[in-house]
Amino acid sequence: xxxxLNPSRPPVFCPGCSHExxxxxxxxxxxxxxxxxxxxxxxxxxxxxxxxxxxxATHAFHGLHGRALTYATGIKLAQPHATVVAVMGDxxxxxxxxxxxxxxxxxxxxxxLVLNNFNFGMTGGQASCTTPQDAHxxxxxxxxxxxxxxVCRTVAAAGAPFVVRRSVYSQDLVEKLLxxxxxxxxxxxxxxxxxxGRYLKANPxxxxxxxxxxxxAGVWDGVVAGNERREYGSAYAEHRGHAPFVEDWKGxxxxxxxxxxxxxxxxxxxxxxxxxxSAGNLWAxxxxxxxxHVTQKSDYNITVMRGPSIAEVLLSSDPIDYPGIEExxxxxxxxxxxxxxxxxxxxxxxxxxxxxxxxDVPVPKHAGRTLMVDFKALDIARxxxxxxxxxxxxxxxxxxxxxxxxxxxxxxxxxxQRDGALQLLRQGAAVPGPGSPxx
Amino acid sequence: xxxxxxxVQGAVYAGCRFFAGYPITPASTILSGMLNVLPPLGxxxxxxxxxxxxxxxxxxxxxxxxxxMTATSGPGLSLYSENISFAVGSEIPLxxxxxxxxxxxxxxxxxxxxxxxxxxxxxxSGGLPVVVLAPTGPAxxxxxxxxxxxxxxxxxxxxxxASSKDIAMTRETVDMERVEKPPVVxxxxxxxxxxxxxxAGPSGVPAFLPIGGPxxxxxxxxxxxxxxxxxxxxxxxxxxxxxxxxxxxxQIDTFSFYDWDPQPGASMLLVAYGITARSxxxxxxxxxxxxxxxxxxxxxxxxxxxxxxLLSAAEAVHKVMVVEANLGQYVxxxxxxxxxxxxxxxxxxxxxxxxxxxxxxxxxxxQSS
Numbered sequence: 101x102x103x104x105l106n107p108s109r110p111p112v113f114c115p116g117c118s119h120e121x122x123x124x125x126x127x128x129x130x131x132x133x134x135x136x137x138x139x140x141x142x143x144x145x146x147x148x149x150x151x152x153x154x155x156x157a158t159h160a161f162h163g164l165h166g167r168a169l170t171y172a173t174g175i176k177l178a179q180p181h182a183t184v185v186a187v188m189g190d191x192x193x194x195x196x197x198x199x200x201x202x203x204x205x206x207x208x209x210x211x212x213l214v215l216n217n218f219n220f221g222m223t224g225g226q227a228s229c230t231t232p233q234d235a236h237x238x239x240x241x242x243x244x245x246x247x248x249x250x251v252c253r254t255v256a257a258a259g260a261p262f263v264v265r266r267s268v269y270s271q272d273l274v275e276k277l278l279x280x281x282x283x284x285x286x287x288x289x290x291x292x293x294x295x296x297g298r299y300l301k302a303n304p305x306x307x308x309x310x311x312x313x314x315x316x317a318g319v320w321d322g323v324v325a326g327n328e329r330r331e332y333g334s335a336y337a338e339h340r341g342h343a344p345f346v347e348d349w350k351g352x353x354x355x356x357x358x359x360x361x362x363x364x365x366x367x368x369x370x371x372x373x374x375x376x377x378s379a380g381n382l383w384a385x386x387x388x389x390x391x392x393h394v395t396q397k398s399d400y401n402i403t404v405m406r407g408p409s410i411a412e413v414l415l416s417s418d419p420i421d422y423p424g425i426e427e428x429x430x431x432x433x434x435x436x437x438x439x440x441x442x443x444x445x446x447x448x449x450x451x452x453x454x455x456x457x458x459x460d461v462p463v464p465k466h467a468g469r470t471l472m473v474d475f476k477a478l479d480i481a482r483x484x485x486x487x488x489x490x491x492x493x494x495x496x497x498x499x500x501x502x503x504x505x506x507x508x509x510x511x512x513x514x515x516x517q518r519d520g521a522l523q524l525l526r527q528g529a530a531v532p533g534p535g536s537p538x539x
Numbered sequence: 540x541x542x543x544x545x546x547v548q549g550a551v552y553a554g555c556r557f558f559a560g561y562p563i564t565p566a567s568t569i570l571s572g573m574l575n576v577l578p579p580l581g582x583x584x585x586x587x588x589x590x591x592x593x594x595x596x597x598x599x600x601x602x603x604x605x606x607x608m609t610a611t612s613g614p615g616l617s618l619y620s621e622n623i624s625f626a627v628g629s630e631i632p633l634x635x636x637x638x639x640x641x642x643x644x645x646x647x648x649x650x651x652x653x654x655x656x657x658x659x660x661x662x663x664s665g666g667l668p669v670v671v672l673a674p675t676g677p678a679x680x681x682x683x684x685x686x687x688x689x690x691x692x693x694x695x696x697x698x699x700x701a702s703s704k705d706i707a708m709t710r711e712t713v714d715m716e717r718v719e720k721p722p723v724v725x726x727x728x729x730x731x732x733x734x735x736x737x738x739a740g741p742s743g744v745p746a747f748l749p750i751g752g753p754x755x756x757x758x759x760x761x762x763x764x765x766x767x768x769x770x771x772x773x774x775x776x777x778x779x780x781x782x783x784x785x786x787x788x789x790q791i792d793t794f795s796f797y798d799w800d801p802q803p804g805a806s807m808l809l810v811a812y813g814i815t816a817r818s819x820x821x822x823x824x825x826x827x828x829x830x831x832x833x834x835x836x837x838x839x840x841x842x843x844x845x846x847x848x849l850l851s852a853a854e855a856v857h858k859v860m861v862v863e864a865n866l867g868q869y870v871x872x873x874x875x876x877x878x879x880x881x882x883x884x885x886x887x888x889x890x891x892x893x894x895x896x897x898x899x900x901x902x903x904x905x906q907s908s
Binding site for chain 2: 154163178179182199202396398
């Protein structure tokens with residue numbers, strides 16, 4: 101097979117740079133794999149290693165520092181048949197560490213070449229995450245204070261199933277690159293080399309020394325026992341083939357009736373675990389089924405299992421622009437947490453406002469008419485208060501008939517919740533009110 | 540449905556087949572929504588290790604030929620920055636849904652605001668333009684997401700859908716039969732002859748071939764010539780950046796989306812966008828009912844600034860008032876465009892929506908000042 105190197109762009113690395121040896125080794129591996137230029141994507145990022153893509157006549161994707169694996173992931177998922185090789189320096193491994201770890205865990209069929217020359221060659225020879233502690237660098241003494249990262253031990257610990265460490269002078273480098281390219285999963289090749297431009301002057305190392313350094317750090321030969329597993333892309337393709345389309349985007353036909361002209365805003369003030377949002381949703385769905393316009397805003401703590409849970413449901417016979425409730429028509433008071441979160445509403449209540457208030461939850465003074473409910477005496481548990489309050493709300497606002505609400509619940513709720521909810525709605529509707537119902 | 544659900548439906552309608560994201564309130568339900576719909580359609584959803592990886596994977600997938608989208612909120616957008624300039628400079632089609640939340644920094648995760656209006660436009664290196672579309676509710680979320688994909692494909696640039704918490708997470712009734720569904724546009728592919736990845740004709744937009752396809756394609760974040768190789772030639776560089784600016788800004792008349800509600804004889808123009816436009820519309824109805832003349836403009840394209848729309852709307856009035864959910868951002872653009880007309884401002888960034896009555900009071904105050 102012919103070389104995949106770019107005939108119009110010969111390599112321009114510094115004389116003696118190890119990257120050039122890695123370049124030719126990779127090209128030889130491609131040739132032995134019989135790869136055509138269009139079958140290969142070289143993904144590089146920043147620094148001298150980032151020049152790599154230019155010198156190949158293949159597809160090339162050159163991006164930002166440390167992010168090569170992120171681009172390679174998108175490319176490989178979109179073009180599963182391409183041979184995708186990410187090339188990074190030790191600088192890229194440092195800045196893109198999270199991406200390296202994620203690629204190890206994910207096990208997408210990519211090959212990562214780490215061109216490891218222990219410093220930032222392009223910016224002045226500063227220390228990188230792999231610089232030995234006894235090295236002299238452009239960052240003065242700072243590298244003496246930090247332990248260098250062992251790329252191979254790190255990626256193996258993170259789950260990489262195929263890990264190679266070689267000196268750039270190693271006789272079997274091409275063979276090892278070939279194995280890495282053939283490996284059906286995430287393969288990492290940590291190639292140790294020399295930077296004549298920035299590193300060698302203050303840190304004289306011979307090729308023979310380099311072999312010794314690799315031997316002392318530990319040679320890695322390929323498959324990592326215990327890390328071999330299913331390749332991500334093929335697993336994804338298989339799962340995708342079986343994934344059911346779960347979204348139901350069919351609309352809801354208006355079929356019921358509602359006794360409402362204008363707007364009606366209800367605030368449900370409760371606590372996490374009381375199914376406040378579910379009750380708000382059912383109230384909204386009853387309105388949708390009755391052909392009303394509806395908005396539902398929810399407010400809850402990001403702690404999820406604790407704190408206030410509030411639903412603001414606005415029903416309207418006309419289209420709704422402003423989806424807020426300036427003056428509530430009804431307030432359902434279920435827990436102290438919700439009352440405290442909405443402390444600013446009470447002076448906006450008028451005598452027309454219906455307040456359905458759990459007897460054990462105090463509220464500030466207000467002008468509304470109160471329906472006091474002793475949920476304990478009714479034997480209604482905390483988690484059922486919100487649902488039962490819908491029965492009261494329907495009866496004492498008169499917007500929906502209890503039967504319409506029950507039908508909305510039957511059509512909307514999961515079978516496991518349905519029977520209990522219907523009973524709660526009817527139980528709520530039986531609670532005597534603050535005055536006579538409108539209908 | 541809520542705004543995030545509408546974004547998901549719009550994306551699927553527009554042909555999106557790759558989504559990568561990282562969980563963040565209030566954008567997270569876009570990730571879960573895409574996870575429900577894309578795999579069964581043969582698409583791919585990636586929950587990446589962080590925001591840089593999310594947008595990075597989208598850039599790779601987009602250049603490999605798929606329509607790609609990501610979604611985040613303020614802190615995530617900060618992390619997108621480096622790759623947004625990559626998408627601008629390297630002409631990578633991408634839709635970014637930015638569900639704004641109250642900031643700065645971590646801010647209030649479950650509270651809304653429009654504090655990132657300038658950040659979307661200027662929050663990347665180089666200062667070149669992006670497109671930002673601003674929905675006011677779920678119906679807009681659907682339509683503008685489709686437009687966002689169409690523009691990303693047509694102009695080969697990142698396009699933002701600038702949603703916010705109160706749009707994204709407020710459920711409301713939508714009559715989908717009446718929602719505008721623009722025809723779907725795909726990127727122009729290179730037809731014949733040698734392929735230069737960044738050579739553009741008069742439109743300023745280069746033709747596309749996918750990375751991983753039968754013709755080797757070069758893509759680079761570095762300054763490059765038409766051939767995709769790094770260059771330091773000042774003339775090539777200048778011509779590239781001018782083209783990147785021109786191809787987006789010269790087309791603004793074709794994607795200046797807005798609602799225009801003029802009142803004959805009105806002395807004031809009220810300008811709003813996003814969720815604040817909903818409060819403002821209610822305020823306009825009340826103002827008119829009380830005898831105050833107010834014309835009303837809702838901008839749904841924020842960047843590039845639709846200057847013709849603003850100038851034409853402001854033509855007949857003596858004063859302009861801008862309301863927005865921040866401490867004054869877009870008002871500076873309006874001032875620049877309608878200069879020397881006086882432009883008043885009212886803004887809140889306290890985590891709740893502005894009420895119609897607050898706007899009514901501010902407009903009356905501005906009218907009498």
